[in-house]
Amino acid sequence: MTDKPRAEPKRRSIAQALVKHSDPSKIVAWYCQHCGRVYKDKEDAERCPKKECTYWECETCGLECSAFQWYCSSCLETNRWVRELEKLSRAEAIRAEDYPNDRGVVYEDKWYPCLDDFIDAHEHDDSGLPVRVWATEPSEFQLTMDDVLYEPFQRWLDDVQGILESDIRGVKELAAAVEAFNAKQILTIDWQSNKAVDLAKIKKELEEHER
Numbered sequence: 138m139t140d141k142p143r144a145e146p147k148r149r150s151i152a153q154a155l156v157k158h159s160d161p162s163k164i165v166a167w168y169c170q171h172c173g174r175v176y177k178d179k180e181d182a183e184r185c186p187k188k189e190c191t192y193w194e195c196e197t198c199g200l201e202c203s204a205f206q207w208y209c210s211s212c213l214e215t216n217r218w219v220r221e222l223e224k225l226s227r228a229e230a231i232r233a234e235d236y237p238n239d240r241g242v243v244y245e246d247k248w249y250p251c252l253d254d255f256i257d258a259h260e261h262d263d264s265g266l267p268v269r270v271w272a273t274e275p276s277e278f279q280l281t282m283d284d285v286l287y288e289p290f291q292r293w294l295d296d297v298q299g300i301l302e303s304d305i306r307g308v309k310e311l312a313a314a315v316e317a318f319n320a321k322q323i324l325t326i327d328w329q330s331n332k333a334v335d336l337a338k339i340k341k342e343l344e345e346h347e348r
């Protein structure tokens with residue numbers, strides 16, 4: 138994903154060579170001088186991940202982090218939100234006034250039932266209302282002929298040759314029943330889409346109102 142080089146410890150351990158008893162010039166492995174753990178490579182022994190052997194530092198805040206990591210968990214989380222906000226700022230946007238008010242929105246992995254709820258929850262944030270929030274797309278609970286017929290048929294068939302889909306009877310009747318069933322469904326789930334809702338205008342109005 139990234140071409141960033143691997144993380145380096147701020148303090149390496151000291152690697153000691155393990156030599157062949159019969160031939161001391163022949164190194165068979167390396168061990169970490171602090172904990173004694175044996176490694177095939179010198180480099181790995183110097184990078185021994187045990188807490189007392191090496192010291193790893195977060196690139197952003199400078200606090201100690203886990204071995205082999207660039208960032209501590211808190212900076213990793215912050216960086217994740219920075220990337221998420223960048224993605225949100227680049228997404229295609231829908232104007233807030235064009236967005237249905239019975240439709241959910243998503244911000245920082247949290248779902249809000251509608252824009253008004255989101256605005257109520259965030260208008261007093263330190264930096265004011267966020268200018269963008271993720272839009273959602275409704276997904277209705279619906280069945281297809283694949284769900285009710287063709288997939289069960291293939292499971293039943295289990296690769297047996299000579300039995301044809303075209304010999305199934307009652308397909309038209311089943312399709313009509315599925316259509317009638319789908320027409321009665323009212324269940325929907327709002328899934329986060331790749332579009333944003335633009336709140337810049339609302340944000341401006343709120344700020345002017347406060348002055």
Ligand SMILES: [Zn+2]
Binds near residue numbers: 171
């Ligand atoms: Zn060690």
Ligand SMILES: [Zn+2]
Binds near residue numbers: 197208209212
């Ligand atoms: Zn950090």
